[in-house]
Amino acid sequence: MKFGNYTINNPESFETPEYVIFENILQHNIDTILSMVKTPSRLIPHAKTHKSREMLNFQIARGITRHKTSTLEEIQILSECNPEELILAYPLASEIKAKRYSEIINQNKNIKYSAIAGTVYHLDILSKIENLDGVYIDLDTGMHRTGIDVNESDELLKKLFTDSNLNFKGIHGYDGHLVGIFLFLAVFNKFKTLLFCVKFVEM
Numbered sequence: 001m002k003f004g005n006y007t008i009n010n011p012e013s014f015e016t017p018e019y020v021i022f023e024n025i026l027q028h029n030i031d032t033i034l035s036m037v038k039t040p041s042r043l044i045p046h047a048k049t050h051k052s053r054e055m056l057n058f059q060i061a062r063g064i065t066r067h068k069t070s071t072l073e074e075i076q077i078l079s080e081c082n083p084e085e086l087i088l089a090y091p092l093a094s095e096i097k098a099k100r101y102s103e104i105i106n107q108n109k110n111i112k113y114s115a116i117a118g119t120v121y122h123l124d125i126l127s128k129i130e131n132l133d134g135v136y137i138d139l140d141t142g143m144h145r146t147g148i149d150v151n152e153s154d155e156l157l158k159k160l161f162t163d164s165n166l167n168f169k170g171i172h173g174y175d176g177h178l179v180g181i182f183l184f185l186a187v188f189n190k191f192k193t194l195l196f197c198v199k200f201v202e203m
Helices: 023-037 053-061 070-077 095-107 122-128 156-160 180-195
Strands: 066-069 085-088 112-117 134-137 168-173
Touching: 023 095, 053 070, 066 070, 066 156, 070 085, 070 095, 095 112, 095 122, 134 156
Parallel strands: 066 085, 085 112, 112 134, 134 168
Antiparallel strands: none
């Protein structure tokens, strides 16, 4: 059975809907991305597009060892693949979730676990998590879907660097499907000027 450039030799061998991967195309896509970022350590793909141990293992085998997810359920499943780092890319907003994240972290101490924060409240929640490797500041890049406005981030930075036990790991942003990377870079560059006054931040 042929659909455009895709061919399935025996469509009666599985039920639908089915999760089908054409390995040569997947390999090509990964090769293309790796050629753009130059080194796998700069790439942090989102697991929400596959939610699969098999796919994560495939990427880890190619040297892509840092990944982000949106839910604790995904974190739990992907921890079984033993990646270098897993980032929870959705703000934790309750102590019960922080407790659950702590349990996952303490069950997998060879993995670095991080989270994002866009408010002072998020920092307060994250500070309750044992052995969290660090936090990424989540910036609103203009989509107004997630993150803090760069013009309102002073209090968040002050809390992070003077009144928390959290390790700053970097900046997180959703560049969106409309405005793209250029608006994100503009917001990022503006945010960097705020970070320069913080003694222990390395850019």
